[in-house]
Each structure stands twice: as structure tokens, then as C-alpha cells.
Amino acid sequence: MLCKKKPYNGVKPYIFFSYCHEDADRVYPIIEDLICAGYRIWYDEGINSDADGIEVIAGKLSDSAVCIAAISSKSTQSHSCRNEIAFIIQNNKHLISLQLEEFMLPLGISLQLASTQMIKVYEYPKDELLSKICCCEALNVCLRDEIESEETQWNAWEISDFEPDETILHQEDEAIARIRAEEETQWNAWEISDFEPDET
Numbered sequence: 001m002l003c004k005k006k007p008y009n010g011v012k013p014y015i016f017f018s019y020c021h022e023d024a025d026r027v028y029p030i031i032e033d034l035i036c037a038g039y040r041i042w043y044d045e046g047i048n049s050d051a052d053g054i055e056v057i058a059g060k061l062s063d064s065a066v067c068i069a070a071i072s073s074k075s076t077q078s079h080s081c082r083n084e085i086a087f088i089i090q091n092n093k094h095l096i097s098l099q100l101e102e103f104m105l106p107l108g109i110s111l112q113l114a115s116t117q118m119i120k121v122y123e124y125p126k127d128e129l130l131s132k133i134c135c136c137e138a139l140n141v142c143l144r145d146e147i148e149s150e151e152t153q154w155n156a157w158e159i160s161d162f163e164p165d166e167t168i169l170h171q172e173d174e175a176i177a178r179i180r181a182e183e184e185t186q187w188n189a190w191e192i193s194d195f196e197p198d199e200t
Contacts (some may be wrong), residue, residue, distance in 0.1 A: 003028040005035040007042045013141045014040035016064035016093075018084040020075035021046070026100050027070045030121075033130050040142045049080065058087070066138050067093045071118075072100040076109050085112055094138045 001024045008014045015034070019027040021044075035041055042060050047053040057080075061067070067088045075081040088095050095116045099105075102122055105113070119132055133139070 001025050001028060003031055003043070003045070005032050005041075007045060008040040009042070010040070012040060013065035014042050014063075015139060015142045016061050016067045016088075017041050017043040017070070018061075018067060018075075018081060018088070019043065019070035020072060020078045020081050022074045023070055023072050023100060026072075026121075029126075030070070030098065030129070030133075033126075034133065037130060037134060038143045039139060040144060057084070061087055061093075062091070064093065065141050067095045068098060068133075069095060070098050070100055071105070071109070071113070073103045075100075076106050082109070085109070096133070096136055096138070098133070 003024075017027075017031055031041055031043055042064065044057060047056055061084060069075075069081070069085055069088070085095075087093075089112050095113075097113050097116050097118045099118055099120045100122065102120070117136065119129075121129060124132055
């Protein structure tokens with residue numbers, strides 16, 4: 001499954017969204033809704049877990065203003081997700097946890113998240129969930145300004161939106177063909193005598 005919104009890659013304050021890729025079907029709709037609501041969000045689209053990939057993720061995490069972590073039975077078993085949470089806590093990043101499902105948190109994760117804000121996703125309908133997350137004031141610094149929103153709208157338009165209408169092109173071709181036919185008829189109507197020199 002692919003997310004319909006691209007991760008933010010600018011220099012302004014943004015949210016780092018930590019999640020397990022196996023939870024993408026539940027996480028991507030939340031990311032998409034938050035981006036549509038005006039938030040700058042960076043998330044891992046599928047970076048390799050080699051040394052270079054880890055450096056990219058660590059850099060994005062270090063530079064982020066706020067962090068959101070999607071917590072599930074799968075994410076708590078993910079070495080990468082646990083490392084990201086540990087990094088967030090150690091670096092005193094503001095963390096908002098989204099518990100995707102009802103399950104018993106491992107003691108270690110429960111201890112790490114004890115002092116963080118936890119939202120139980122499964123308790124809220126979609127619209128109410130978005131409102132609940134947006135109520136977190138720490139996220140406000142990551143809201144796009146008006147100019148950014150306009151640029152995002154322009155970038156969202158597909159090039160197909162600017163392709164000429166096939167019906168209009170067909171009508172223009174027909175009009176050109178009629179004009180050429182009329183010109184040819186006019187030329188054929190002129191007698192060659194019209195161009196003979198005057199003997200006088």
C-alpha cells in the first residue's frame with residue numbers, strides 16, 4: 001500500500017511519524033488526513049535498513065520538532081520502531097503515541113511511554129480521531145502557512161489537469177479544414193484569364 005501524500009522534505013518544523021510498515025494500511029490514512037489538515041509530516045516511505053538508511057532516518061528524527069508514534073502489537077516487536085522510540089525519549093522529543101489496537105503493552109514500552117500523551121485510536125471514529133490529534137498544541141508549530149498550502153495545492157494537481165480538451169482540439173481541426181477547403185474552392189473558381197496581361 002502506498003501513501004497518497006509525500007513526506008515533507010523542507011527545513012521548516014515538521015512531525016516525524018514513526019510506525020511499523022506492516023501497519024501501513026491503518027497508518028497511511030491517518031498521515032494523509034493530517035497532511036490534508038495542514039501539517040508537515042515526514043515518514044519513512046521504505047528506506048533500506050542499511051547503514052545509509054539508518055543515518056537518513058536518524059537525521060530526520062533528530063531534526064524533527066515533534067514525533068508521533070503508531071503503537072501496535074507489530075510495532076512493539078519491531079527492532080527499528082523500538083529504537084526510534086528510545087531515541088525520541090533520550091533526546092527529550094515531544095512524543096504523541098497513537099495506540100492502534102487494544103493489546104497488552106510490553107513492560108519496557110509501557111515504561112518508556114508512561115510520561116507521554118497516548119491516544120487510543122480504536123476508541124474514536126475517523127473524524128473524531130483527527131480532531132483529537134489536532135487538539136495537541138505541540139503540533140501547531142508544524143502547521144503549514146498560507147503560502148505553503150498554495151504551493152502544496154499546485155503540486156497536487158496532475159499534469160493531466162492541464163492537457164487540452166480533446167473535444168476542443170477536434171473542433172479546431174474541423175474549422176481549419178473548412179477554411180482550407182474554402183480557399184481551394186476560391187482558387188479553382190478563378191479563371192486563368194483573370195491573370196492574362198492586357199493586350200492594350
